[in-house]
Amino acid sequence: MNKKDFRKHAHQLVDWMADYMENKGSYPVSPKVQPGDIYQQLPDNAPNLPESFEDIFQDFEKIILPGMTHWQHPAFFGYFPANNSEPSILAEMLMSTLGAQCMSWLTSPAATELEERVLEWLRDAKGLNVSWKGVIQDTASTATLCAILSARERASNFSINKGGFTGKEKYRVYSSSHVHSSVDKAMRIVGLGEENLVKVAVDKSFAMDPNALREAISTDLLSGFTPLCVVSALGTTSSTAIDPVKEIGEICDEFGLWHHIDAAYAGTALLLPECRWMMDDMVKADSYVFNPHKWMFTNFDCSVLYVKDVDQLVNTFSMTPEYLKTEQDEHVNNYRDWGVQLGRRFRALKLWFVIRSYGLEGIREKLRLHLFLSKKVANLVENHKNLEVLAPIPLNTICFRFVDKSLSQEQLNFLNAKWMQSVNATGKAFFTHTKLDGNYCIRWVIGQTDVSIKEIDRTWELLMEQLPELN
Ligand SMILES: *Cc1c(COP(=O)(O)O)cnc(C)c1O
Numbered sequence: 178m179n180k181k182d183f184r185k186h187a188h189q190l191v192d193w194m195a196d197y198m199e200n201k202g203s204y205p206v207s208p209k210v211q212p213g214d215i216y217q218q219l220p221d222n223a224p225n226l227p228e229s230f231e232d233i234f235q236d237f238e239k240i241i242l243p244g245m246t247h248w249q250h251p252a253f254f255g256y257f258p259a260n261n262s263e264p265s266i267l268a269e270m271l272m273s274t275l276g277a278q279c280m281s282w283l284t285s286p287a288a289t290e291l292e293e294r295v296l297e298w299l300r301d302a303k304g305l306n307v308s309w310k311g312v313i314q315d316t317a318s319t320a321t322l323c324a325i326l327s328a329r330e331r332a333s334n335f336s337i338n339k340g341g342f343t344g345k346e347k348y349r350v351y352s353s354s355h356v357h358s359s360v361d362k363a364m365r366i367v368g369l370g371e372e373n374l375v376k377v378a379v380d381k382s383f384a385m386d387p388n389a390l391r392e393a394i395s396t397d398l399l400s401g402f403t404p405l406c407v408v409s410a411l412g413t414t415s416s417t418a419i420d421p422v423k424e425i426g427e428i429c430d431e432f433g434l435w436h437h438i439d440a441a442y443a444g445t446a447l448l449l450p451e452c453r454w455m456m457d458d459m460v461k462a463d464s465y466v467f468n469p470h471k472w473m474f475t476n477f478d479c480s481v482l483y484v485k486d487v488d489q490l491v492n493t494f495s496m497t498p499e500y501l502k503t504e505q506d507e508h509v510n511n512y513r514d515w516g517v518q519l520g521r522r523f524r525a526l527k528l529w530f531v532i533r534s535y536g537l538e539g540i541r542e543k544l545r546l547h548l549f550l551s552k553k554v555a556n557l558v559e560n561h562k563n564l565e566v567l568a569p570i571p572l573n574t575i576c577f578r579f580v581d582k583s584l585s586q587e588q589l590n591f592l593n594a595k596w597m598q599s600v601n602a603t604g605k606a607f608f609t610h611t612k613l614d615g616n617y618c619i620r621w622v623i624g625q626t627d628v629s630i631k632e633i634d635r636t637w638e639l640l641m642e643q644l645p646e647l648n
Pocket of ligand 1 (some may be wrong): 257315316317318319357359410412413414439440441442468480
């Protein structure tokens with residue numbers, strides 16, 4: 178593609194993008210396709226000769242777009258959102274145009290220093306401990322992996338990094354039974370083994386019971402295990418239960434354990450003073466992760482890891498072969514040493530654009546709208562005689578189900594799954610589910626950039642339309 182064509186197509190694409198942003202609510206949220214449908218439309222072999230941009234784009238519209246789930250649709254209520262915004266998209270365009278690889282300060286000084294600054298902004302705006310230092314990772318899974326690896330190296334005095342396991346280590350990590358699967362996965366990767374993730378009981382609100390944690394640690398100590406780390410959840414994935422991070426931090430302090438707080442989704446809410454009850458800056462923690470790529474209008478991917486002791490993190494990951502050495506190494510942050518990846522994208526640019534375009538107050542306004550809409554949904558569900566809410570709603574995730582006292586759990590689970598599938602099949606809204614105490618429930622997560630009362634009302638109607646089918 179020559180420079181002239183690039184300009185032409187770029188303009189066309191920007192128009193397409195602007196149209197998409199205006200009309201994203203008119204697509205079916207999830208596509209009606211079967212496995213293999215897209216694959217079969219793609220040729221067996223890569224083209225040997227150049228194809229025109231028109232042809233490529235035509236196939237994008239004809240083959241790819243109909244196979245997409247529209248995550249930015251205002252009635253996408255599944256999983257947790259991966260919401261984006263106009264300023265974030267514009268920043269991505271610049272990032273890919275500059276094409277910088279931001280592994281060290283020298284490889285793009287502005288990228289490194291902007292990252293340092295915006296993460297300070299966010300730390301302070303969220304009321305986190307002012308001594309914490311941040312680094313952007315691709316995902317919360319990676320950030321948690323980094324935290325547990327650092328905990329392992331702190332406990333072993335870096336001996337496992339050097340010589341590997343001796344076979345005598347019996348490390349244990351603790352979380353609630355509602356922990357995100359990325360923690361189980363990290364246990365495998367860090368070499369501790371997923372069976373050594375002790376899943377502590379939860380209370381009625383599905384938050385970790387600190388007494389049960391203390392007991393689990395004590396029992397393990399008596400049995401010859403070495404407690405290493407506790408991963409608490411500020412907002413579990415099933416129901417956004419808020420673990421008591423202050424008490425957990427104190428227990429970690431008492432036993433000398435690493436405390437990692439997984440606030441992947443709910444961490445964004447700390448921007449609201451009225452949500453600070455979840456966690457204040459007095460909480461004792463060694464690391465904390467939250468995903469601007471979930472609820473902070475920054476398109477995937479962008480996950481922020483804060484740590485109390487940067488040296489611990491850097492000593493765990495730093496690798497400086499001759500070809501990576503630079504003159505400034507002693508005076509700058511080389512973020513390649515703060516995590517798994519060597520090469521790094523310029524993600525700080527997105528955060529900068531988003532924070533400046535909205536202003537913190539603009540972001541807060543959107544979050545407050547989400548919380549308000551969630552209250553409305555909670556009221557609708559609570560006032561319906563055949564529906565019930567199955568978990569407390571500290572933020573904007575409502576776990577609810579159809580209920581009929583004459584039916585068994587199994588029957589109810591079946592009917593609720595059918596209900597959700599029938600709603601999703603309309604393409605007008607999209608939900609995903611979880612199970613709480615064995616009860617299948619639909620999760621209604623209200624965190625879309627452009628969700629409004631209109632989508633809530635329409636989706637409620639849709640749910641009601643599909644509901645009678647059950648009887
Ligand atoms: C979504 C989520 C994760 C995983 O996030 P990724 O960035 O996709 O790795 C981890 N923990 C919790 C609590 C989550 O909700």
